[in-house]
Amino acid sequence: MFGKDKALPTYDPATDTGGVADFLTTRLETMVSWARSNSLWPLPFATACCGIEFMSVVSSHYDLSRFGAEVVRFSPRQADLLIVAGTVTDKLAPVLRKIYDQMPEPKWVISMGVCASSGGFYRAYHVTQGIDEIIPVDVYVPGCPPTPEELMYGIFALQKKIVSGEKSRDSRSARAATGSASGVTAAPPGQPEHVS
Amino acid sequence: MTVAEVASLSPAAEKIRSQLSATPLSDRVEVRDLDLPTLEVSPADWPALARHLRDAPESRFDLFLDLGGVDNLKRPGAGTRFEAVVHLLALSRGEHLRVKVLLPDADQPALPSVADVWPAADWFEREAYDLFGFDFPGHPNLRRLLCHDAFVGHALRKDYAPGQRWFFSEADMRMPAWALEPEERGHFETQTLSVGPSHPATHGIIHLVARLDADKIIRAETQIGYLHRCFEKMAETHTWNQVIPFADRLNYVSAMINGVGYVKTVEKMLGVEVPERGVLVRTILSEFSRIMDHCVCIGANLVDIGALTNFWYLYQPREGIYGLLEACCGARLTVSYVRVGGLAIDVPEDFVARCRGLLESIPKFLDDVDRLVTNNRIVRHRLQGTGVVSKEQAIAWGMTGPMLRASGVPYDVRRARPYDFYDRFDWDVPVAQDGDNLARYLVRMEEMRQSLSIIRQALEIFPEKGPVNSSDWHVVLPPKDAVYHDMESLIYHFKLIMEGIRVPAGERYDWIEAANGELGFYAIATGAGGPYRLKVRPPCFPNMAAFEKIIIGGTVSDAVATLGTLNIIAGELDR
Numbered sequence: 001m002f003g004k005d006k007a008l009p010t011y012d013p014a015t016d017t018g019g020v021a022d023f024l025t026t027r028l029e030t031m032v033s034w035a036r037s038n039s040l041w042p043l044p045f046a047t048a049c050c051g052i053e054f055m056s057v058v059s060s061h062y063d064l065s066r067f068g069a070e071v072v073r074f075s076p077r078q079a080d081l082l083i084v085a086g087t088v089t090d091k092l093a094p095v096l097r098k099i100y101d102q103m104p105e106p107k108w109v110i111s112m113g114v115c116a117s118s119g120g121f122y123r124a125y126h127v128t129q130g131i132d133e134i135i136p137v138d139v140y141v142p143g144c145p146p147t148p149e150e151l152m153y154g155i156f157a158l159q160k161k162i163v164s165g166e167k168s169r170d171s172r173s174a175r176a177a178t179g180s181a182s183g184v185t186a187a188p189p190g191q192p193e194h195v196s
Numbered sequence: 197m198t199v200a201e202v203a204s205l206s207p208a209a210e211k212i213r214s215q216l217s218a219t220p221l222s223d224r225v226e227v228r229d230l231d232l233p234t235l236e237v238s239p240a241d242w243p244a245l246a247r248h249l250r251d252a253p254e255s256r257f258d259l260f261l262d263l264g265g266v267d268n269l270k271r272p273g274a275g276t277r278f279e280a281v282v283h284l285l286a287l288s289r290g291e292h293l294r295v296k297v298l299l300p301d302a303d304q305p306a307l308p309s310v311a312d313v314w315p316a317a318d319w320f321e322r323e324a325y326d327l328f329g330f331d332f333p334g335h336p337n338l339r340r341l342l343c344h345d346a347f348v349g350h351a352l353r354k355d356y357a358p359g360q361r362w363f364f365s366e367a368d369m370r371m372p373a374w375a376l377e378p379e380e381r382g383h384f385e386t387q388t389l390s391v392g393p394s395h396p397a398t399h400g401i402i403h404l405v406a407r408l409d410a411d412k413i414i415r416a417e418t419q420i421g422y423l424h425r426c427f428e429k430m431a432e433t434h435t436w437n438q439v440i441p442f443a444d445r446l447n448y449v450s451a452m453i454n455g456v457g458y459v460k461t462v463e464k465m466l467g468v469e470v471p472e473r474g475v476l477v478r479t480i481l482s483e484f485s486r487i488m489d490h491c492v493c494i495g496a497n498l499v500d501i502g503a504l505t506n507f508w509y510l511y512q513p514r515e516g517i518y519g520l521l522e523a524c525c526g527a528r529l530t531v532s533y534v535r536v537g538g539l540a541i542d543v544p545e546d547f548v549a550r551c552r553g554l555l556e557s558i559p560k561f562l563d564d565v566d567r568l569v570t571n572n573r574i575v576r577h578r579l580q581g582t583g584v585v586s587k588e589q590a591i592a593w594g595m596t597g598p599m600l601r602a603s604g605v606p607y608d609v610r611r612a613r614p615y616d617f618y619d620r621f622d623w624d625v626p627v628a629q630d631g632d633n634l635a636r637y638l639v640r641m642e643e644m645r646q647s648l649s650i651i652r653q654a655l656e657i658f659p660e661k662g663p664v665n666s667s668d669w670h671v672v673l674p675p676k677d678a679v680y681h682d683m684e685s686l687i688y689h690f691k692l693i694m695e696g697i698r699v700p701a702g703e704r705y706d707w708i709e710a711a712n713g714e715l716g717f718y719a720i721a722t723g724a725g726g727p728y729r730l731k732v733r734p735p736c737f738p739n740m741a742a743f744e745k746i747i748i749g750g751t752v753s754d755a756v757a758t759l760g761t762l763n764i765i766a767g768e769l770d771r
Contacts, residue, residue: 047401047422048425049767052449056515059515060508061512061515090344092401092423095422121430124430125357125358126343126347126361
């Protein structure tokens with residue numbers, strides 16, 4: 001751009017415009033959601049095999065920090081993305097609900113693996129048949145366990161959803177959950193619930 | 197036959213019969229000769245027999261391996277409806293023994309607790325109470341272990357529907373009674389700390405309730421079952437081959453070893469032989485899985501004590517091994533690669549080259565970790581002298597695997613009863629004497645190197661070509677090509693898929709050395725396509741049962757370091 005014989009332009013602070021454009025137009029929500037989508041702080045609720053695969057995703061080989069979601073927090077108060085990685089049993093279900101309730105808004109949930117999504121192949125007496133019995137879910141990632149690429153794809157899908165402004169409580173599962181009185185679709189105490 | 201009668205028994209059973217004949221129990225214990233010497237006893241005589249088996253100098257069955265119930269409701273030709281099946285091990289001789297306590301009362305099955313004879317029996321009895329409703333008079337803390345506290349009924353009874361769930365809410369969650377009372381000690385008020393179920397240091401999901409005096413733990417209780425996903429009930433509702441994916445998800449960190457352990461049990465019931473090449477693939481991938489398991493154990497333990505970097509170092513070998521497994525079967529973690537009678541498919545052409553590549557790369561990572569960690573002053577402070585388990589305690593608490601070997605007992609199934617080709621390889625059983633966290637770390641580091649040596653030797657005798665599967669088409673699916681062109685093969689294929697393998701009626705306990713210790717499968721077949729009962733002997737279950745005793749007197753930070761070296765895998769612990 002500048003030849004050897006040309007003098008470099010001098011810097012005059014009085015005429016500095018600070019770049020080509022010194023303003024941009026956008027809506028506040030768009031800018032905020034853009035920032036949110038690229039700085040997710042996940043809470044790994046890792047119960048089983050999927051948790052081991054989650055470790056792969058945040059390890060050096062797959063390195064989730066390339067996509068702005070590597071600040072793993074184990075306190076629900078500091079997280080905005082709940083990644084439920086693994087089977088949730090009925091014994092654990094109240095714990096999961098409590099952790100979800102403790103997370104500040106805005107918050108999103110990824111259900112990693114088929115166990116969290118639907119109970120997987122555990123059609124059994126102690127296994128919650130999908131965490132959407134208890135909490136609303138934004139993105140379901142299939143697989144047993146999902147490969148790291150699949151989980152990353154799920155996080156990308158969530159980022160798009162955040163940018164679009166859609167809230168987790170608008171999701172289909174959330175609407176289904178609020179349909180019942182307590183927000184929990186399991187049977188009332190003392191009455192058996194038949195699955196399978 | 198009773199002990200008093202003389203009949204033709206195998207030498208092992210004959211020895212036990214002659215030992216018993218000198219005791220007052222002689223005419224009240226039946227000796228049978230199944231795959232293992234088996235004693236049948238009534239509940240009333242069980243404590244006396246237990247003491248005899250543990251203490252008599254010629255028997256010395258000092259390690260309590262397993263206790264599980266059996267419900268004979270739908271089993272043709274069985275005697276009493278319920279029986280409790282106990283497996284014991286005489287460490288000095290490496291001999292296994294089965295004791296069946298026959299419970300005559302089908303409405304209120306009960307047998308005396310033997311937790312005072314073998315402390316390891318404590319949690320196993322709670323599990324049998326939970327899943328079968330057996331009462332254990334004399335048990336110190338008999339309440340549900342795996343299922344939640346609002347559960348109704350006993351899930352592994354044959355008349356319990358597999359999908360019958362019960363609603364559980366936060367109001368039903370239970371803390372130990374002692375944890376709710378304030379307690380005074382001197383001028384310090386003690387306080388109760390609840391760690392988990394969701395906590396970064398709990399490795400999966402366990403719940404620790406501890407009472408602290410200043411920063412010393414004076415009482416503790418752990419609660420498990422948060423990942424009880426009903427493996428044993430699921431096994432009863434699937435065919436023999438369909439159980440393999442469930443078995444892989446027991447210890448999901450080293451899934452291959454679980455699958456191998458399970459199919460070996462079934463193959464022994466069937467009398468099927470796997471060709472040499474198939475066995476060697478299983479051995480090689482099992483040893484790689486052992487390395488993966490130890491990598492995660494050590495890496496996660498170091499994260500808990502504040503050394504995050506090593507986790508990344510230790511995770512790189514895992515990614516390499518994942519690549520090998522993915523090339524073999526398409527899955528990284530839960531492989532489902534074994535089948536009864538062989539493997540799902542043959543290994544890829546570059547299998548040996550890939551293995552050799554890993555043998556080149558893994559030692560570098562291990563050396564890096566060795567240099568960073570082993571003599572690191574902080575690591576030494578945290579691990580040395582904490583979480584000490586003496587030799588006698590390790591045996592009494594039923595520990596096996598690296599836990600037992602770090603306490604000075606050189607018991608390794610691969611050496612004590614070599615299966616597959618382990619007797620052909622030249623390798624050492626690493627043993628440490630201190631029994632502390634550092635000893636367990638060192639044993640695991642050395643075991644990884646020994647596994648690499650085993651793989652190297654296995655690759656030397658690995659046949660280039662040859663079948664990996666047995667050619668018994670009653671057990672193994674015929675090749676797809678033959679199924680499409682040959683009527684007979686099509687029929688075999690159809691029968692195997694639709695009905696499952698016909699395993700002859702009988703029972704078998706078989707055991708291998710998993711990454712955490714002795715992994716046993718006790719299977720009962722009735723001739724149908726699936727197991728009638730499948731009991732797992734989970735190696736980390738006794739370790740976890742001892743956790744609340746090991747940490748007494750230490751600080752909470754010691755407890756965190758100890759939990760890491762116990763290597764709790766929730767899938768195997770809770771099943």
